[in-house]
Amino acid sequence: MRILIIAPEQIPVPPPVGGSVEHNIYQIAKKISSKHQVTIISRLRPNYPRKTILGHITIIRVAGSNKQAYLSNVVHTIKRQRYDLIQIDNRPKFVQTIRKTFPLTPISIFLHSTTFISSPITTKKQATSDLRQANLVIGNSLSLQKHLKRNFPIISRKVRFVHLGVDVNQYRPRKKKSAGLHRPFVILFAGRLIPLKGIPVLMKATQIVRKSIPTAKLQIAGGTGKPSYKKYLKQLASTLRIPVTFKGYVPRSQMPSFYRSGDCFVCPSQRHEAFGLVNVEAMASGIPVVASRIGGIPEIIKHQHNGILVSNYKRPEAFAKEIVHLAKNPSKAYRIAKHARLDATKKFSWRATARKLENIYSSKISE
Structure with a gap:
């Protein structure tokens, strides 16, 4: 598969600090099988190159002082390319513009919270319209999947969930602290x-x-x-x-x-x-x-x-x-x-997250 992932407009991938969504994108992409080619579009920031190639992953960074400018530059960058599937992370409002550019390509919206499908960011009518344009809507938990099905029943057939992960080699237990009555808790x-x-x-x-x-x-x-x-x-x-x-x-x-x-x-x-x-x-x-x-x-x-x-x-x-x-x-x-x-x-390994996402996408493309 040739997978395109469109990151939000605020923070580059990989993020220097914070940026949990961008961190998730980067970790999942790294663990997606090398049988697939992954392109990530993210925000350009100082001290970041415009293009980074890491094995089967290509990260392209574009400028954009606001959402519209960023999205316009994203479209300009990708419009002549071909992808088997496009994933948009946490920006349902992007989907209608991307759909016009890629009318036949399956589009997945990967949601990490309810923020961008709720007031005050959007209206229920607008969120419904955006979500309907997608072929898949992925939540990062069963709870979010249930929320989506309950609040947007018209798209319930499209909704899946994939738990996120952690690098268990990086996040490891400390050596046991020495006991002490006056040691801070x-x-x-x-x-x-x-x-x-x-x-x-x-x-x-x-x-x-x-x-x-x-x-x-x-x-x-x-x-x-x-x-x-x-x-x-x-x-x-x-x-x-x-x-x-x-x-x-x-x-x-x-x-x-x-x-x-x-x-x-x-x-x-x-x-x-x-x-x-x-x-x-x-x-x-x-x-x-x-x-x-x-x-x-x-x-x-x-x-x-x-x-x-x-x-x-x-x-x-x-x-x-x-x-x-x-x-x-x-x-x-x-x-x-x-x-x-x-x-x-x-x-909760990133490998398990990536494997489940791959299976969902492979099934959608083969339909």
Whole structure:
């Protein structure tokens, strides 16, 4: 197959920092069988070449100061080429323009969240129109697949799901920390600093945890497009009088070390989380995960087996209770972390992700 993947317009592939969608594109493309030729179109940024060839993968980067300019340059670059299938990641609005250029080529929309099929980004009418133009719609979890079928029943026949993966060689458990009464208990969070991620809930939970575990401290990796929100979080930390380190954007090459620095990882999402790749990365890194029972997260975390799920995820007390329990029961924390590592290795590799996607695409092309 000759597969074209069109990345969003914001961040180059591979991403220097952040860019979970672009990271996913790059990792999947690397694991797609060399029997297939993969072309990735992504955003051009300073210090990135316009073209990179890596074995069976070709990455072409185009300029674009906004979505329309980027999409116009994408079309100009690819319009004389031939592909067996085109995958558009997280930009349903691109599909109608690409369909005009390639009226007979199967088009797949790979969605990583509900953001770009929901208000305020789009209307239900527009999202329905965009999705109908695709031959396939891929969600990154069973939860997202169900959401798509429920909200857009007219496309239900087209919807599939493919779980994302993790590089289990890069994300590995640390050497066991030496025990010590006064050693800090480090709680980790990674993700965008936006309200739906539930960081204030985690900060209030940390305040409660410190009543039982005085050495507990919080480390937060991730950036935000709104400096005012980060300022609010810092003010909240000061008001709560808890030790919080804001690390900002952490390069992907340094994320394995970030996970290994913690005693537990917390994902306090307050709205639908389609998959939650950070949870899988933490699991592969061999630390216990405490996460909201919401969206696709329960597809990854099995309560009391490879992590802890919090049903009452709007209440800081619910998270604090589980964090304290892990801190006071290191043998349980170790057992959960061990199962988490095993499950990440067996179920969530990029190779498995790529293989399932290949099978879906091969079936579509052969119809």
